[in-house]
Amino acid sequence: xxxxPGWYVDPADTETRRYWDGEGWLGAPIxxxxxxxxxxxxxxxxxAPVGPAEPATPAPRDAxxxxxxxxxxxxxxxxxxxxxxxxxxxxxxPGHGPGWGPQxxxPGWGPQxxxPGWGPQxxxPGWGPQxxxPGWGPQxSHPGWPGRPPEPRPHGHRLAGYGRRLAxxxxxxxxxxxxxxxxxxxxxxRWAQEWAPYWQEVFRRAARGDTSAEGLPLPSEQSNSLxxxxxxxxxxxxxxxxxxxxxxxGQTVGKRxxxxxxxxxxxxxxxxxxxxxxxxxxxxxxxLLWYCAGLGLVLQLVDALSPLFDHPLRMxxxxxxxxxxxxxxxxxxxxAPSNDRNQPPGxxx
Numbered sequence: 001x002x003x004x005p006g007w008y009v010d011p012a013d014t015e016t017r018r019y020w021d022g023e024g025w026l027g028a029p030i031x032x033x034x035x036x037x038x039x040x041x042x043x044x045x046x047x048a049p050v051g052p053a054e055p056a057t058p059a060p061r062d063a064x065x066x067x068x069x070x071x072x073x074x075x076x077x078x079x080x081x082x083x084x085x086x087x088x089x090x091x092x093x094p095g096h097g098p099g100w101g102p103q104x105x106x107p108g109w110g111p112q113x114x115x116p117g118w119g120p121q122x123x124x125p126g127w128g129p130q131x132x133x134p135g136w137g138p139q140x141s142h143p144g145w146p147g148r149p150p151e152p153r154p155h156g157h158r159l160a161g162y163g164r165r166l167a168x169x170x171x172x173x174x175x176x177x178x179x180x181x182x183x184x185x186x187x188x189x190r191w192a193q194e195w196a197p198y199w200q201e202v203f204r205r206a207a208r209g210d211t212s213a214e215g216l217p218l219p220s221e222q223s224n225s226l227x228x229x230x231x232x233x234x235x236x237x238x239x240x241x242x243x244x245x246x247x248x249x250g251q252t253v254g255k256r257x258x259x260x261x262x263x264x265x266x267x268x269x270x271x272x273x274x275x276x277x278x279x280x281x282x283x284x285x286x287x288l289l290w291y292c293a294g295l296g297l298v299l300q301l302v303d304a305l306s307p308l309f310d311h312p313l314r315m316x317x318x319x320x321x322x323x324x325x326x327x328x329x330x331x332x333x334x335x336a337p338s339n340d341r342n343q344p345p346g347x348x349x
Contacts (some may be wrong), residue, residue: 007036171254279322
């Protein structure tokens with residue numbers, strides 16, 4: 001998925017806009033009702049370098065200091081030298097085992113230093129304070145999952161779950177199948193009649209234990225023409241059922257029943273005929289390839305399962321081609337987000 005650079009509503013704070021350069025957010029946010037500049041915001045001044053902390057000055061040898069919880073002026077246990085000290089950060093008088101001199105620490109470790117390569121206030125490499133894809137708020141995490149960004153909300157709506165999308169598709173397939181029973185039923189009956197003698201003989205021989213294929217009554221050439229007609233009619237019925245409804249409101253009967261709809265990534269608006277046709281053709285046209293050993297059915301199955309492996313927008317292959325996402329429909333019309341009503345197309349990535 002690629003989103004063009006521009007000023008968009010920040011999904012993490014819908015009261016502000018930020019500039020998206022195609023890979024990450026730039027600059028500081030501005031109020032959502034303010035007129036954005038023509039180009040990207042001016043670069044922010046680099047932060048002042050933070051130098052290493054000054055090493056702690058060792059306390060005088062005769063000072064009365066000790067680690068927290070130690071009694072004052074407590075000396076080393078019997079058998080230790082009179083001036084042997086602990087590693088850095090402890091007082092000079094409490095002692096440790098043999099070989100530890102005063103102010104001596106492990107090799108390479110100075111006072112108040114961390115592991116090599118880690119400076120003060122340094123985080124893991126590659127993590128900036130404002131990095132993230134469109135729809136992900138800066139420096140936020142998913143509740144209960146440390147470090148995991150929140151789920152994006154295209155145009156302020158929740159993404160539709162896979163269960164709802166699958167249920168809507170099953171409802172639509174049932175309605176298209178009912179249309180085929182009415183319109184395509186005669187062609188299917190004629191095709192079955194062509195193949196009936198062949199399968200009856202196969203089952204008769206199987207009952208006798210005969211596995212030979214010689215002398216089986218093959219169907220006529222008309223069976224191939226009938227199959228092509230069946231697939232063409234089925235594809236046309238699916239096209240007529242889905243494309244006009246999706247172009248007008250982003251919802252078929254199944255999507256309306258499951259309260260989900262498809263919207264363009266660029267703006268919360270109807271899909272239009274061109275986008276709806278592009279979206280349907282990726283999933284619907286492979287129906288014509290059922291003739292080729294079921295290849296079309298395999299392609300449609302891959303497309304149907306693809307949202308399970310797409311993150312974070314759960315886009316199927318037909319969504320990627322048409323640049324659409326499927327979102328939930330609010331329970332009440334007035335519960336839809338109000339900050340998008342005056343936005344031009346492309347305000348939200």
